[in-house]
Amino acid sequence: MFRGLQVQTEIAAGRHLPEPKGLGSIVDGMAALDQIGVIITVKRDEPLFFEGDAAEFYFKVISGAVRGCKLLADGRRHVGNFFLPGDFIGLDAAEYHAFSAEVVADTIMVRYARWKVHALADQELAIARSLVNVMRTELCAARNRMALLGQMSAMERIANFILMMADKSGTRDISLPMTRTDIGDHLGLTIETVSRVFSRLKKDHIIEQQSLHHIRIADRDALVDLADFS
Amino acid sequence: MFRGLQVQTEIAAGRHLPEPKGLGSIVDGMAALDQIGVIITVKRDEPLFFEGDAAEFYFKVISGAVRGCKLLADGRRHVGNFFLPGDFIGLDAAEYHAFSAEVVADTIMVRYARWKVHALADQELAIARSLVNVMRTELCAARNRMALLGQMSAMERIANFILMMADKSGTRDISLPMTRTDIGDHLGLTIETVSRVFSRLKKDHIIEQQSLHHIRIADRDALVDLADFS
DNA sequence: CGCCCATTTGAAAATAATCAATGGAAGTGG
DNA sequence: CCACTTCCATTGATTATTTTCAAATGGGCG
Numbered sequence: 001m002f003r004g005l006q007v008q009t010e011i012a013a014g015r016h017l018p019e020p021k022g023l024g025s026i027v028d029g030m031a032a033l034d035q036i037g038v039i040i041t042v043k044r045d046e047p048l049f050f051e052g053d054a055a056e057f058y059f060k061v062i063s064g065a066v067r068g069c070k071l072l073a074d075g076r077r078h079v080g081n082f083f084l085p086g087d088f089i090g091l092d093a094a095e096y097h098a099f100s101a102e103v104v105a106d107t108i109m110v111r112y113a114r115w116k117v118h119a120l121a122d123q124e125l126a127i128a129r130s131l132v133n134v135m136r137t138e139l140c141a142a143r144n145r146m147a148l149l150g151q152m153s154a155m156e157r158i159a160n161f162i163l164m165m166a167d168k169s170g171t172r173d174i175s176l177p178m179t180r181t182d183i184g185d186h187l188g189l190t191i192e193t194v195s196r197v198f199s200r201l202k203k204d205h206i207i208e209q210q211s212l213h214h215i216r217i218a219d220r221d222a223l224v225d226l227a228d229f230s
Numbered sequence: 231m232f233r234g235l236q237v238q239t240e241i242a243a244g245r246h247l248p249e250p251k252g253l254g255s256i257v258d259g260m261a262a263l264d265q266i267g268v269i270i271t272v273k274r275d276e277p278l279f280f281e282g283d284a285a286e287f288y289f290k291v292i293s294g295a296v297r298g299c300k301l302l303a304d305g306r307r308h309v310g311n312f313f314l315p316g317d318f319i320g321l322d323a324a325e326y327h328a329f330s331a332e333v334v335a336d337t338i339m340v341r342y343a344r345w346k347v348h349a350l351a352d353q354e355l356a357i358a359r360s361l362v363n364v365m366r367t368e369l370c371a372a373r374n375r376m377a378l379l380g381q382m383s384a385m386e387r388i389a390n391f392i393l394m395m396a397d398k399s400g401t402r403d404i405s406l407p408m409t410r411t412d413i414g415d416h417l418g419l420t421i422e423t424v425s426r427v428f429s430r431l432k433k434d435h436i437i438e439q440q441s442l443h444h445i446r447i448a449d450r451d452a453l454v455d456l457a458d459f460s
Numbered sequence: 461c462g463c464c465c466a467t468t469t470g471a472a473a474a475t476a477a478t479c480a481a482t483g484g485a486a487g488t489g490g
Numbered sequence: 491c492c493a494c495t496t497c498c499a500t501t502g503a504t505t506a507t508t509t510t511c512a513a514a515t516g517g518g519c520g
Contacts, residue, residue: 072381073459076381077381092365092369092370094363094367098374099373132362132365135362135365136322136323136324137324139365139372142369143310143329145376146308146310146376149380150308150379150416151307151308180466180467180468186380187380188379189509191466191468192508192510193507193508195467195469198467199469212466212518228302384475410499410500420477421499421500422499422500422501423475423476424499425499425500426476426500429501441485442484442499
């Protein structure tokens with residue numbers, strides 16, 4: 001069943017795309033996909049789909065942010081991914097979604113019917129290859145995050161997280177649309193630990209905090225030192 | 231460069247496959263792949279390839295075990311996967327391998343030249359689909375392991391690990407060819423913690439230990455309780 | 461302006477890591 | 491074949507990091 005998306009707005013796709021910067025660069029040769037996508041907008045905290053739902057659609061984020069969550073039996077939550085502009089959602093799903101997806105901040109997306117994507121991929125080798133490449137990239141990111149979760153201290157995890165967000169945004173001014181709880185559930189830390197580490201980084205003048213959801217990297221070298229990643 | 235594999239033995243593939251039980255069931259429609267594979271045997275602790283190596287080959291484990299490792303700058307190690315009979319190695323690689331692979335115990339594998347696999351996949355839709363499905367499965371497993379590494383206690387991690395190994399082996403007698411260090415680096419725990427948890431499980435009669443690398447699940451229900459996974 | 465909720469900060473507790481020593485199995489060489 | 495060496499695993503004591511519990515602060519939104 002396709003629950004969620006109750007408040008979304010659908011707009012015919014292909015025309016009037018808000019011209020998101022750098023979108024095409026992330027996945028080349030995907031222009032044909034635009035023809036079969038529908039633009040939707042989803043409000044903060046709305047679910048896109050739930051773990052175990054039949055996977056009917058794929059999504060691509062244009063603006064905003066989405067979190068991919070898994071719940072443990074006793075209620076603990078793990079945020080596997082933050083999907084940011086340019087990211088695809090759900091490509092790894094077989095028949096059912098392996099995680100639930102919720103919108104972190106008001107988000108504009110393209111929604112693709114699965115069967116249309118598959119038909120297109122069967123027809124055009126370039127599309128199929130691009131999709132495989134997106135999966136490859138995700139797998140690679142997943143492996144890095146496993147090493148982070150398995151081996152790194154709280155400070156190292158957050159330093160890496162900030163650097164990763166900076167890479168995605170392309171500037172040293174970073175928007176963090178998600179809550180501290182989201183970040184904690186993503187990095188395997190409690191909200192308090194996340195807060196303490198951020199405070200420490202501010203005290204050491206490694207980051208500056210403009211507002212709750214907007215920080216700036218003041219000393220990138222120091223941050224890279226803290227991040228340690230090979 | 232293709233380092234490693236110094237001690238391997240190559241045997242013409244396709245014929246005389248040791249008929250590994252249940253292999254075909256893992257990936258269907260892959261029979262055509264056998265035609266382009268070469269059987270190799272690799273000894274304990276030999277490297278298959280290193281992180282950053284050009285990805286020239288894919289591998290499929292027939293018997294034995296391989297570990298996929300990532301190294302952090304300061305030498306800490308993370309074992310992302312144990313590849314067991316039936317598992318493919320390196321499918322997620324783009325141009326270069328994202329992790330290094332070392333043989334845990336004497337292992338028989340099939341080695342496929344990348345370009346041959348790609349050519350075959352471009353030609354036969356069924357092959358391409360199978361490869362994508364293998365990647366999907368891996369991505370799904372990676373997400374589960376992230377949740378494990380991010381949220382679970384030492385006991386929960388090891389309970390899940392044992393159950394996962396039991397699922398793969400299909401019996402409640404489980405062979406653990408890897409060392410405690412390998413298990414620790416896989417689960418984000420130290421060797422001492424791994425050892426203590428195993429001892430605890432033995433004391434509580436949840437597992438029995440035949441030998442260092444061979445355990446048996448005595449009380450599966452208790453183990454599932456401890457594992458908690460949703 | 462004031463309430464509410466997320467965040468921050470502090471103190472205590474718990475889990476796992478580290479340090480250290482012992483035990484035991486596998487492999488080597490005489 | 492046995493003794494010796496080496497590596498790996500186990501166990502114990504201590505330490506450190508992070509979590510948990512608790513309270514206060516502050517920003518955003520009605």
